[in-house]
Amino acid sequence: MVSTGTPVVIRVQVDPIACDAYGYCAELLPERVTLDEWGYPIVDGSPLSAELVGLATRAANACPRRAVLLHQVPAGPTGGRRPPAAVAPAGVTVREMAP
Numbered sequence: 001m002v003s004t005g006t007p008v009v010i011r012v013q014v015d016p017i018a019c020d021a022y023g024y025c026a027e028l029l030p031e032r033v034t035l036d037e038w039g040y041p042i043v044d045g046s047p048l049s050a051e052l053v054g055l056a057t058r059a060a061n062a063c064p065r066r067a068v069l070l071h072q073v074p075a076g077p078t079g080g081r082r083p084p085a086a087v088a089p090a091g092v093t094v095r096e097m098a099p
Ligand code: SF4
Pocket: 014, 018, 019, 020, 021, 022, 023, 024, 025, 026, 039, 040, 041, 062, 063, 064, 065, 066, 067, 068
């Protein structure tokens, strides 16, 4: 990844189609993920602190369905609500999601 000097934030997201409600993400990242009554994740997409990026990376790597996604988006007033591209920290596979 090449730095452009633009401030960025990292957000966590779950692909609801891929998710099979194993619940590891909520165990590993309770600061951002809780489970609904059926065991599916409810995600707080607020920007992650540096400490939480590490935990989110662990959660993404632990998800058996590879459904936990990390998005690096430009920081700003909108906070990149609609990320143009997904970029992950080292060791995490990111898939593009349909708009
Ligand atoms: S660990 Fe993956 S499959 Fe399990 S609830 Fe979280 S996102 Fe879904």
